Amino acid sequence: MTDSPPGLDPAQIEAYFALMEAVGLLEHQVEQHLRADGGISYVQFQLLARLAAADGQLTMTQLADGVVYSRSGLTYQAGLLEKAGLITRGTSADDERATLVTITDAGLALFRKVLPGHVQVVRRQLLAPLSDQDLHDLGDIMTRVRDHMRNEPPRSAAPRKRRQR
């Protein structure tokens, strides 16, 4: 490999730009639907989805896992969801610090109500123009990229844990 080429070649730029813009548009569509159909945001939908899938209680940390958002943002959203009666929060018996989050019947009902429409949006906006081969390729590629990024150190903002070395 050469030492840091000047820029990106056309194919790289195209892939990068198309990727970012397409996902931006998709997020926007999804957001619109969820807001109109269930009065919730994408973040809230994802939280409900996690709880519905977990089929039990999750701590705040587990709930945030995989989501980029900050802890404080999660606290805020959890507050909204609790106020809306979609989840309940309680202190864990095992660990007094931990907050256990449980989805309520109303939360589950709302999730089930908006899910079909959500799937429909994803189908129409993302899946529609893709062949089975495309779908396979996309899943394979993005899974690899995601796993790669999960393992990459932040480079700049180093975690303030203990010094190593």
Add this chain to the structure above:
Amino acid sequence: MTDSPPGLDPAQIEAYFALMEAVGLLEHQVEQHLRADGGISYVQFQLLARLAAADGQLTMTQLADGVVYSRSGLTYQAGLLEKAGLITRGTSADDERATLVTITDAGLALFRKVLPGHVQVVRRQLLAPLSDQDLHDLGDIMTRVRDHMRNEPPRSAAPRKRRQR
């Protein structure tokens, strides 16, 4: 065709989730770098990039084109960029309503300063785990998806005249 199947099959879910999470992570990395290296946000970087590429003046509307953000958000960001001396705004002679935006030397300099690092982040986070074939596939797929979504009507944001269920 069948009437809206119950959900998504595993391959579809995998592709959808991996896509959304990977892009989320990438955006986060990019944001971190730009903030640390140039003191600007991703949005501001994109605006500067557009202006640098346009090599002249753009109206606010042209500047927002392709970016999902609202007009008011663009006004806000343009205000910040102008305050920072990276762009200038002036009224168009042709159309008194239009605001023409021009990138300053300082803006261009800043853009050029952060670009290499930005490219490096994209390389390391997104491009690194991809083969030439992957890159080609990804560009092809996402370009198709993006163009598809650009042409799709909003679907959901329609006037809510109809009763629900």
Add this chain to the structure above:
DNA sequence: TGCTTTTGCTTCGAACTCGAAGCAACTCAA
């Protein structure tokens, strides 16, 4: 010409996000 509608942008208020700081509970080694 007058009038309505459309277009381009801004202002305003509400909502959302993040990081830093703070608090309380837990862990672990001495």
Add this chain to the structure above:
DNA sequence: TTGAGTTGCTTCGAGTTCGAAGCAAAAGCA
């Protein structure tokens, strides 16, 4: 046991986003 360090979550403040409403210029139309 005890005290330093870590972990889980919340609070707070600053910054950013959006949509609705508003304003002025332009375009359509009678």
